[in-house]
């Protein structure tokens with residue numbers, strides 16, 4: 001049997017680090033500072049959600065949606081690029097032939113998704129599906145209110161992804 005190489009990861013603490021009391025006192029000082037700011041200076045650290053909402057970064061990536069054209073037809077052509085690139089493997093598409101519609105620019109979309117599911121519980125909101133999509137079909141919105149009561153409700157199907165919801169716009 002070959003020799004197994006091991007790596008010694010035990011860390012040598014400095015004298016200051018070995019005095020845990022210093023770190024504890026530093027942590028307590030932050031707590032006391034916040035206490036003073038809140039109760040003496042009446043500084044607010046919380047907001048009255050949902051009446052008040054924080055302004056999120058433009059880069060925030062929230063709930064997915066699929067863009068639609070004027071005929072309410074999804075812009076997705078079932079090319080599978082998003083499914084292929086997804087690191088969490090949480091997109092599942094079944095493709096079908098598109099017989100009828102033409103898109104806004106008069107170019108025929110040859111394929112359509114028969115089903116298009118995203119498991120939001122597996123998704124890490126990396127945005128790679130949005131980056132990869134050649135049709136600007138799949139997008140991540142700025143909506144962060146995605147709580148559900150059942151796990152099944154966190155699997156977004158095509159109807160859910162195509163829905164028009166206020167505030168469900170692409171990121172800036």
Ligand code: SF4
Pocket residue numbers: 085086087088089090091118122123124125126127128129130
């Ligand atoms: S945001 Fe990332 S993890 Fe989520 S569906 Fe898109 S590619 Fe997959």
Ligand code: SF4
Pocket residue numbers: 075076077078079080081082083093132133134135136137138
């Ligand atoms: S959402 Fe975009 S990348 Fe994904 S299958 Fe449809 S067209 Fe292709």
